[in-house]
Amino acid sequence: xxxxxxxxxxxxxxxxxxxxxxxxxxxxxxxxxxxxxxxxxxxxxxxxxxxxxxxxxxxxxxxxxxxxxxxxxxxxxxxxxxxxxxxxxxxxxxxxxxxxxxxxxxxxxxxxxxxxxxxxxxxxxxx
Amino acid sequence: xxxxxxxxxxxxxxxxxxxxxxxxxxxxxxxxxxxxxxxxxxxxxxxxxxxxxxxxxxxxxxxxxxxxxxxxxxxxxxxxxxxxxxxxxxxxxxxxxxxxxxxxxxxxxxxxxxxxxxxxxxxxxxxxxxxxxxxxxx
Numbered sequence: 001x002x003x004x005x006x007x008x009x010x011x012x013x014x015x016x017x018x019x020x021x022x023x024x025x026x027x028x029x030x031x032x033x034x035x036x037x038x039x040x041x042x043x044x045x046x047x048x049x050x051x052x053x054x055x056x057x058x059x060x061x062x063x064x065x066x067x068x069x070x071x072x073x074x075x076x077x078x079x080x081x082x083x084x085x086x087x088x089x090x091x092x093x094x095x096x097x098x099x100x101x102x103x104x105x106x107x108x109x110x111x112x113x114x115x116x117x118x119x120x121x122x123x124x125x126x127x
Numbered sequence: 128x129x130x131x132x133x134x135x136x137x138x139x140x141x142x143x144x145x146x147x148x149x150x151x152x153x154x155x156x157x158x159x160x161x162x163x164x165x166x167x168x169x170x171x172x173x174x175x176x177x178x179x180x181x182x183x184x185x186x187x188x189x190x191x192x193x194x195x196x197x198x199x200x201x202x203x204x205x206x207x208x209x210x211x212x213x214x215x216x217x218x219x220x221x222x223x224x225x226x227x228x229x230x231x232x233x234x235x236x237x238x239x240x241x242x243x244x245x246x247x248x249x250x251x252x253x254x255x256x257x258x259x260x261x262x263x264x265x
Binding site for chain 2: 069071072073075076077079080081082084085088091095106107109110112113114115116117118119120121122123124125126127
């Protein structure tokens, strides 16, 4: 049972990791387009079109499909309430990636929140 | 530029996104459960499992709901700041376990509920901190 839990947690961390990579690619693609200013349908369509021709967006799509596949495997072996709560692990990965890859600055409130998520995931897994 | 006022319309959209978000996970879980006793031990059995799930209507209902949530969520974010929207939207951290208990007959211990509350508080703090950064920039 213990080993099963560890494998499930490992698979959940893989989906979270794929999700994080997917977000990073998407963020980098969107940032490279410099979309700002007024919103109107013509501009949004043009923006989406320019986004869709970026290979990074397709990479991000591939990662989200992988993430979904692993997620379905997780759901075949774990309770939904556990899997869903533990999936909040992507907050931890995204925090680490934004801090160390995107070099964003963090407030102490954000570290506190991320810490609480870590504690929460430990509690949820302790069953 | 940073919009904080939550109007009734936005609140309804947020509630809708909460409910639909929960529906996504319910559909995916149902899709996985529909395969019955299926033990995935290696890559080839995983592929067989995924092929079977991909023909489940629940999976496609889930994917359609993903698209719907994406549209609703984009609408919400065009009207209101992320740091305000996320705490209200993270109600699904409670809703998913509740649906798991009622519809999927799962059991949740007090310890797990405590963990869920910790996660919920953490998510709210993280999203509030994005508002804090925006305030500093201004």
